[in-house]
Structure formats: structure tokens, C-alpha cells
Amino acid sequence: MEGFDVMPRKPSLIKFFNLSVSNNGLKHYTWDNYFTYRQSLKGGHNITVMAGITTEMNQTYFLSGYRQDVPPQENYWYLNLGNAATAVNGNGGDKWTRMSYFTRVSYNYKGKYLFTGTLRREGSSRFSVNNRWGVFPALGLGWIISREGFLKNSKIISNLKLRFSWGIVGNDNISTNAFLYTINSGVNYVFNQQIVTGSTITDIKDPNLKWETSNSIDIGLDFGLFDNKLTGTVDYYNKQTKNLLFPLPLPAILGSSSYITNVARMENKGLELALNWLHNFSNHLRLSLGGNITFNTNKVLDIANGVPVNGGGLDNGQYTTRIAVGHTVGSFYVYKTNGIYQTQDQIDATPHFSDAKPGDLIYEDTNGDGIINEKDRVFVGSYQPKLYFGFNFNIQYKNFDFLLTTFGNVGNKVYNGKKAQRWGGENIEASLANYWTPDNTHTNIPAPSNKVPVASDYYVESGNFLRINNITLGYSIPVNTKTISKLRVYLTAQNPFTFKAFSGFNPELPGGVLNSGIELNPIPTTATYLLGVNLNF
Secondary structure (H helix, E strand, O other): OOOOOOOOOOOOOOOOEEEEEEEEEEEEEEEEEEEEEEEEEOOOEEEEEEEEEEEEEEEEEEEEEEEEEEOOOHHHOOHHHOEEEEEEEEEEEEEEEEEEEEEEEEEEEOOOEEEEEEEEEEEEOOOOHHHOEEEEEEEEEEEEHHHOOOOOOOOOEEEEEEEEEEEEEEEOOOOOOOOOOOEEEEEEEEEOOEEEEEEEEOOOOOOOOOOEEEEEEEEEEEEEEOOOOEEEEEEEEEEEEEOOEEEEEOOHHHOOOEEEEEOEEEEEEEEEEEEEEEEEOOOOEEEEEEEEEEEEEEEEEEEHHHOOEEEOOOOOOOOOEEEOOOOOOOEEEEEOEEEEOOOHHHHHOOOOOOOOOOOOEEEOOOOOOOOOOHHHOEEOOOOOOOEEEEEEEEEEEOOEEEEEEEEEEEOOEEEEHHHOOOOOOOOOOHHHHOOOEOOEOOOOOOOOOOOOOOOEHHHEEEOOEEEEEEEEEEEEEOOOOOOOOEEEEEEEEEEEEEEEOOOOOOOOOOOOOOOOOEEOOOOOOOOEEEEEEEEEO
16 A cells, blocks of 8 residues: 555553562550659658559551562552562461569668568460460669768768669560471371371470579678769679570480570579779869779679580580589580690590591590590680679860770680681681691691580680770860850771770670670671760750
């Protein structure tokens, strides 16, 4: 036909989309109801009574769906209009509640003799009905000695208070289903040569879980001297925790890696000291110094069924820590080493692992039975420090101010797992390159190997450290305006210096009762330097 160009038309392309729909929610509420009665009686007697009830609820939930090939028009954005074969759905949630009835009585006589008694009855949905409720009493006694007549006019003692406290507190910090069995339905079984659909329990739970409780005693002395220029505290504490809630490892044949149970009783006791000095030398010079130190001893007193609990896994089948009676919780429990094998004759003359070769670590036969096995492991310390400390220094001179704070600990151990086998291409310290070879035998670093490294004291190092965690220098610029009352510029260094015995990056390695103090995925401590301005209007 003249006047027309007949061309084939391209088929239209319809684009489809992937659709994800989700609905997430969180509800949390607390409800407190209480009343207070106060009465002052003749002769200096004062009493306060409080009673009440409090409840708390936390609920989370999520609902999600996903399908491919959903039409692009917004009015067709529904999951059932997509490809059913690509459907992915999910839902879940969590809910727990607490309720507590409490009463407290406080009494003081002339502001010198103090008494407080508290009683709580607390319930948690994280335990079964039979063990849901716990009773937790506490009391405190105080004597403000500096208000006695023989010290009232003292020019040295400004404040002196002796105090004593005792109490029991409960812990329910476990998952909400820790005592509930999980059941899978729709499982086929064969009974009497017939296929029958039923259900099965998929994990191991302890239905008799109960409150973890801590019984604490504290005796303390607070003092202030020289018009409170020098202040301080001395505290002795003893805290015994029983029915410790802990994930107990299980043999892999049972299908579960661990289950929560009340596993142990342990004790923490020690002495805390704090001292602070504040002095204004003049209107232009103000100086304050402070420090604190804590001596702590931790010991496991009892274990359920008397069986030690191992943990501190290295992701290679090895474990490094153990909870055992008479030892610090989570102590490192490893093989003891004694140098490096130099020759095959040396290996043949001593007990050894079957795959030992020159350049390997020598493991000691600590029990003397002529073989190297699990019975040769020994305790070599814990991540729990024997001493914590901190120090702060602050000086203000005219418009300048300077602050320095530090903290650290002494007497603990850490496990340097990055010195062992690594599964990727990670970098290592240059010092580890000085490893054993037939031509380099004067070294304490074993030869490289693809064998799974045995957990030993070769990797256990001192965790002692001192960290300067804050240095701040500031200057307040004099201002005289109606809108700005203060203008201050400052330079801050956070974590600029760490002095440590540990050859790894960071000796601070928290991780729970059995997993603390183990460096597997090291992250260096970050130092931050800030330049800032404060404005007060």
C-alpha cells in the first residue's frame, strides 16, 4: 500500500517486581503503684513505711512475607499475586512479664542511727509455675559517728559513717522458653509397619529452672576529713551466688549444643578502697585527685552433680576453660608446654601426641602416666582480675582546664587465639615469623602447621594493663554578650595509650562466664581525637 511503511512491532516488555512485606512491633510497659507513710515522733524518732506493687511486660513480634513476579502497579502489590513457588514467609515473637510486691520500712533516730528493711516477692514468666516466685529480703544499718557529741566539733573529721547491709537479689536473665520443650509436628514414624504422623521433642530443656540468687554482705566506712577536702570509702564485701543460670554443654549426639540449667554456686569477696581530694587554692586554681582500687577473689563452691563444665571453644573442636570446684569461674584449663621438640630422638624419648614432629611444642605429662591426654590439662589462671584500679586528675587554672583519667587491672590471664591456626589469610605479628626451622632452633615459636592447635599455656598470656582512656585540655573564652554565657574550646584524646603485657590487640575480652578472655577475632582498640566547642546560651 502506497504511503504506508509496514514494520514489524516489538513485543512489549512487562516488568515484574519482588515484593517484601513485614510488620514488626515492640510493646513495653511498666505499672507502679505504691503508698508512703511518714511519721516523726517525739524524742527524735522518724519512721517511713512504703508498700506497693509493680509489674512489667515486654512483647516483640514480627511477620514477614516475600514473593517474586509481583505486577508493577501499586494497586497489585499483594503477596498472593506473585509467584507462589518463590514464597518465603516468617513470623515469630517473644513475651515476658514480671510482677513484684514490696514493702520497705526506714527508721532513724536523731539522724544518727539508721535502719532500712525491704521485702520483695517477685515473679517471672521465665520460670515454670512451680518456681515462678521468689522472696528477696534486704536490710541496711548505718551509724553516722560524726554526729555524736565526741566528734561534733572535730576540726579533722567532717564526716564519718559506718554501715552494714545484707540482701538477697534474684536473676531471671534467660530466654523466655528456656524451660519449655520445643515440639515439631508432622513427623512420620513407622509403627506396626504403618506410617503414622506424630510429633517429636527437638531439644533438651530443664523444666525445674528456678531463680538464680545472690546473697551479699557489705561492711563499709565513709569518711570526710578537713572540711571534706579529703573523702573516701572502705568496703568489704562477700557475695555468694547459687543456682547460677548457665548454658550447660551437651554431647553432639543429643542434637542440642547446650541447655540452660542451675549449674553452680560461687563466691566473690574482696575489699574496695576509694580516695578523693579536692582543694581550691584560690579563685583561680582548683585541683582534684581521685583513685580507687578493688581486690577481688572468685571461687566456685559447688557444681550440680559435681561434674566440671568445659567451655571457651576455639571453633576447632578445642576448649580452653572449665568451671570446677575450688577454682575461679571460667579458669583456663589447658595443656602445659615445656619448649619445642628439636629432634625425632627427643620425641621418641618422651610421652607425646602420635603426630608430633620436630618443631612442635612439647606437652608435659603432668600426671606421670606415660601418655599425653585430657588428664594432663592443668589450670593456669583466669580472666578474672585479682585487682582493679582507676585514677583521675583534674586541674582548673583561670580559664584553662585539664582532665586525665585511667583504669586497669592486674592478676588475670587472656588466651591469644590469633597466635594459633587461622583459617583465612589474616596478617600476623612480625615476631611470629621467627618460628622454628632446622636452621633456626633458638626460638620459642613453634613451626607452622596445618594441624588443629592444641589448647595450651603457650597461648595464655598476662592480662595486666593500664589504659589512659581520656585526656582533655580546654580553654573557656571570656564572653560578654546577652546570648552566649559560656564559650569553651577543647581537645580530647580517648584511649590514646594502653600499656599491656598482652601481645595481642586488646586485653579487654568480655564474653560470658566461660568465654571471656579469649581473642579469636581481634579488634584493635580505637583511639579517638576530638576538637570541639561548647556553647551555653
